[in-house]
Amino acid sequence: MNITDTKYNAALNNYNNKIASAATEDMVLNMGPQHPSTHGVLRLELITDGEIVKEVIPHIGYLHRCFEKHAESLTYQQTIPFTDRLDYLASMNNSHAFVMGVERMLGIDKDIPKRVEYIRVLVCELNRIASHLIAIGTYGIDIGAFTPFLWCFRDREHIMGMLEWASGSRMLYNYIWIGGLFYDLPVGFEERCREFVDYFKPKMDELNRLLTDNQVFINRTANIGVLPLDVAINYGCSGPMLRGSGLKWDLRRIDNYSVYPELEFDIPVGKGEMGSVGDCWDRYKVRVDEIDQSLRMIEQCLDRLQNELKRTTDFDPRAKLPRKTIPKAQDYYVRCEGAKGELGFYFMADGKSEIPTRVKARAPSFNNLSVLPEIAKGVMIADLIAIVGSIDFVLGEVDR
Amino acid sequence: MSLKEIKLLLTEKFGNEVIVGEETGGLQAALLITPDSIIEVCLELRNNPKTYFDFLSSLTGIDYGVEASRFGVVYHLASIPYRTQLTLKISKENDRDLNELPSFNSITSVYRTADWHEREAYDLTGIFFEGHPDLRRILLPDDWEGYPLRKDYQNAEYYKGIKID
Secondary structure (H helix, E strand, C coil): CCCCCHHHCHHHHHHHHHHHHHHHHCEEEEECCECHHHCCECEEEEEEECCEEEEEEEECCCCCCCHHHHHCCCCHHHHHHHHHCCCCCCHHHHHHHHHHHHHHHHCCCCCCCHHHHHHHHHHHHHHHHHHHHHHHHHHHHHCCCCHHHHHHHHHHHHHHHHHHHHHCCCCCCCCEECCEECCCCCCCHHHHHHHHHHHHHHHHHHHHHHHHCCHHHHHHHCCCCCCCHHHHHHCCCCCHHHHHCCCCCCHHHHCCCCCHHHCCCCCCCCCCCCCCCCCHHHHHHHHHHHHHHHHHHHHHHHHHHHCCCCCCCCCCCCCCCCCCCCCCCEEEEEEEECCCCEEEEEEEECCCCCCCCEEEEECHHHHHHHCHHHHCCCCEHHHHHHHHHHHCCCHHHHHC | CCHHHHHHHHHHHHCHHHEEEEECCCCCCEEEECHHHHHHHHHHHHHCCCCCCCEEEEEEEEECCCCCCEEEEEEEEEECCCCEEEEEEEEEECCCCCCCCCEEECCCCCCCCHHHHHHHHHHHHCCEEECCCCCCCCCCCCCCCCCCCCCCCCCCCEECCEECC
């Protein structure tokens, strides 16, 4: 299987020539793949002139696990554990998106019991907090603040513990199923969760005093890596990345899926308080504010789950599980707000089997990372670390 | 704007032949576009103040199966000001010769996010995009042979002399 024609290799040859000729005048520097500040196995090839980054060429794919290929040979239900491994820091959000898409294709999305939907949103928001805590903690450590990292991991541990209690595993849950849940919440979960919220709120204030308003931190992040709104939209950025650039765009409000229309929450956006709109500090601040909003949502979910949707002995979260998961022949693209941004799944169902013809995952980190060469042009190498950290990508999702 | 109005807008601007058909069977309707006019259609949909599809959510390369011998690209557009979504599809026949890949026009000039998406489609389904600034493989190594998401893909036995289990 030799491709003799070079017309499909033109871009590769161009790239090889560029690196070869850059090496004579500038310095080509490899950042990663095994570098802690790249948050996983990302390799950035930098063409540098002294301390100035002239060009960034990201190389991804080191964590490619053939999600889409696997999905073509597994049933919808069997694919859920694979979706957990996309954005492994917010697994609940991934399976929620996937499950929602399949339920809509089956036409059972309106039959899901309210208690199940509230539990889904509750665990998703808990997971979103866990994901943002990692983003904040590792961002601090990227630019030299060690303590916030430990504090964030300490608090995240409580969430991990709770989700482990509910699902049986710490990170890759397989908890949200098509038509229901793996299990109801364990007895006492709601009370434990409320304790956590009360414990965690003052910790956020502490964290803000330590990191958010820290002058050293502000100097490192304000006015760095400014992402203008039009560039963000054109590059398909979403989530905190897009909101950091000042646009109120949150699919939980736009699409009003699940029980989000019944919950009250605000959408934090970047305002350029410390520098200009869309800089690293704004993106960081959006995540901090989103944690507060998630806590608000969790409290509202708990109110419902402890009152009108209280657990009953005959409640079965698996009651609506479809016997056969065979959607009608159609294509469907489902999108929802994951922890990193617009998380989408595109399904092609042939109407005959439980196995989809094609599944494509639209990963928010993939698109958010693709803007890096654009905003990192001409920055200092030290600032590049700050920009990479502020994007908050997960390589499991970039490479799929 | 409804799908009907979008169709009308496109046919008025580019003529009737620009829309080959539409799919309305499922939950989401899709417009089938002539492959050669995808750039103009996307540009018009993005710039027209009545539609304003400024966000490319997703771009998927598709192999429609061994019997069909058809390759296609599916575009999921979203409009931020109007909060609407639209699916566009283009497809072409191709006889699966690895020296003659199915080739479509690249829309990187309209949406920069298509850059990586098209590289991924090229990498995994073997669809070539004419006019793409840097169409290299993105997820797989540069020297990978074949395109794994094709329906007739055979798993390689060796990669650089290493046996694949």
